[in-house]
Amino acid sequence: xxxxxxxxxxxxxxxxxxxxxxxxxxxxxxxxxxxxxxxxxxxxxxxxxxxxxxxxxxxxxxxxxxxxxxxxxxxxxxxxxxxxxxxxxxxxxxxxxxxxxxxxxxxxxxxxxxxxxxxxxxxxxxxxxxxxxxxxxxxxxxxxxxxxxxxxxxxxxxxxxxxxxxxxxxxxxxxxxxxxxxxxxxxxxxxxxxxxxxxxxxxxxxxxxxxxxxxxxxxxxxxxxxxxxxxxxxxxxxxxxxxxxxxxxxxxxxxxxxxxxxxxxxxxxxxxxxxxxxxxxxxxxxxxxxxxxxxxxxxxxxxxxxxxxxxxxxxxxxxxxxxxxxxxxxxxxxxxxxxxx
Ligand code: ASP
Numbered sequence: 001x002x003x004x005x006x007x008x009x010x011x012x013x014x015x016x017x018x019x020x021x022x023x024x025x026x027x028x029x030x031x032x033x034x035x036x037x038x039x040x041x042x043x044x045x046x047x048x049x050x051x052x053x054x055x056x057x058x059x060x061x062x063x064x065x066x067x068x069x070x071x072x073x074x075x076x077x078x079x080x081x082x083x084x085x086x087x088x089x090x091x092x093x094x095x096x097x098x099x100x101x102x103x104x105x106x107x108x109x110x111x112x113x114x115x116x117x118x119x120x121x122x123x124x125x126x127x128x129x130x131x132x133x134x135x136x137x138x139x140x141x142x143x144x145x146x147x148x149x150x151x152x153x154x155x156x157x158x159x160x161x162x163x164x165x166x167x168x169x170x171x172x173x174x175x176x177x178x179x180x181x182x183x184x185x186x187x188x189x190x191x192x193x194x195x196x197x198x199x200x201x202x203x204x205x206x207x208x209x210x211x212x213x214x215x216x217x218x219x220x221x222x223x224x225x226x227x228x229x230x231x232x233x234x235x236x237x238x239x240x241x242x243x244x245x246x247x248x249x250x251x252x253x254x255x256x257x258x259x260x261x262x263x264x265x266x267x268x269x270x271x272x273x274x275x276x277x278x279x280x281x282x283x284x285x286x287x288x289x290x291x292x293x294x295x296x297x298x299x300x301x302x303x304x305x306x307x308x309x310x311x312x313x314x315x316x317x318x319x320x321x322x323x324x325x326x327x328x329x330x331x332x333x334x335x336x337x338x339x340x341x
Contacts, residue, residue: 023063024285024311025326026212029056029077031087032205033257033303036321038338046337049086053325053335056080060209061327070211070219070253071109071132078105078128078221081207083095085167087323088205090126093165093225101165101225104239105131106142110218110247117142117239123149123159130157131239142239164226177229191231198228206238208255210247210307212328218253218309220245220269227260237258242270249309251277254287257322258295258302266294272306283307287314 031053037305038046053295060077064070081092105127106117116135119142124130130152134143149159177198184194204223213219222245224238237244237260243259246269247253254269263269268290275286287306295302296318302316303324311328320339327333 005175007095008158015059023214023216024212024329025061025214026307026311026313026326027057027060027064027073027077027209028211028305028307028313028315028326028328029053029060029081029207029209029324030257030303031056031081031207031323032253033301033317033319034205035199035319036323036337041337049275049323050335052081052084052086053323054333056207056209057325057327057335060211061132061333062193062258064213067214069215070213070217070227071221072109073211073213074107074209074219074221075128077209077211078207078223079126082126082223085169087207088170088225089207089223090225091165092167092170094228094230096226097174097178097229097231099174100162101125102230102233103165103225104235105221105223106241106245107131107135107221108241108245108247108253109135110220110249110253113248115141115241115245117241118148119144119182119235119239119244120233121145121148121152121155122162124157125160125164127337131221131223133139133157139190141241144235145233157214162289170225170228173228181229195227195229206229206244206257208238208245208257208305210253210255210305211264212253212307212309212311214322218247218249218307220247220253220255222257223257224257237263239270240264241299242267244269246270246273248273248277251254252306252308254304254306256302256304258317258319259300262295262298262300263302266290268295268304272304276308283312284314284316288316291316291318 085092
């Protein structure tokens with residue numbers, strides 16, 4: 001009898017289910033980086049951000065705790081932020097120069113290295129969900145503009161009016177940005193130089209998530225309205241795999257936020273994971289190096305969130321603040337906005 005019980009106990013201990021339950025899980029999210037200072041924030045506004053970050057974190061972490069997939073956790077967390085007017089993604093997206101909203105998003109699965117992205121879509125309520133659909137239900141990685149919307153319709157995704165993304169606060173931001181651009185223009189700067197001269201709040205704000213699930217699989221996702229007053233179909237780093245989003249089970253998962261042109265040129269997300277994979281760096285060392293020593297000296301501002309397959313996390317940024325939150329293993333959830341937190 002005793003031997004049978006012992007045998008059953010041993011069998012249970014060795015069961016993959018039980019071992020899986022011991023594997024670490026982790027989720028990190030961001031809601032954009034930039035000139036975020038306590039002095040510019042009312043207590044009510046700060047609370048609204050913290051509450052929303054908490055809600056997004058809980059939505060994603062709940063998926064992981066329930067044994068769900070990292071990709072599902074990433075989507076769940078990002079959709080909470082896409083539907084909030086507080087962040088520059090989905091509802092609350094910034095305006096283009098012409099007064100529209102053009103949204104970009106991407107996802108990557110660390111196990112298969114499959115990826116999906118949409119760029120410059122105007123009528124998609126959840127760009128992150130469509131990016132996933134591109135990954136799972138098309139032979140392509142990136143679809144753009146009207147083509148992406150035709151794809152969405154063919155898959156039964158309803159199109160929404162572009163004005164559903166309107167918010168008063170972003171409209172004012174566009175007006176201020178245009179005034180600044182025109183002033184720079186009168187001083188002889190062309191559009192490109194004038195955009196470069198815009199302060200960071202006009203260039204920043206994006207949401208993203210990276211996750212590790214109980215099966216040891218990583219996933220990453222990023223969704224954005226891009227840059228205020230962008231023109232000519234400008235696309236930033238957020239939908240570019242390797243720049244704004246990357247996931248690979250042999251190294252790490254990364255989602256970025258910042259001045260997209262720099263993140264594209266320095267291939268930021270993939271560079272961090274390459275340092276982990278080929279140089280044996282920790283995810284913290286690799287992410288710090290790229291954000292502080294590679295990007296910053298060039299003028300590239302922003303930050304990233306990253307996680308590896310052991311559940312180690314990093315959230316470096318070279319701006320004044322970054323909306324961020326994380327939870328891993330038995331550690332309590334961390335929600336932070338400013339640098340000194
Ligand atoms: N990276 C985004 C872009 O350049 C903006 C941001 O993250 O704030 O479109």
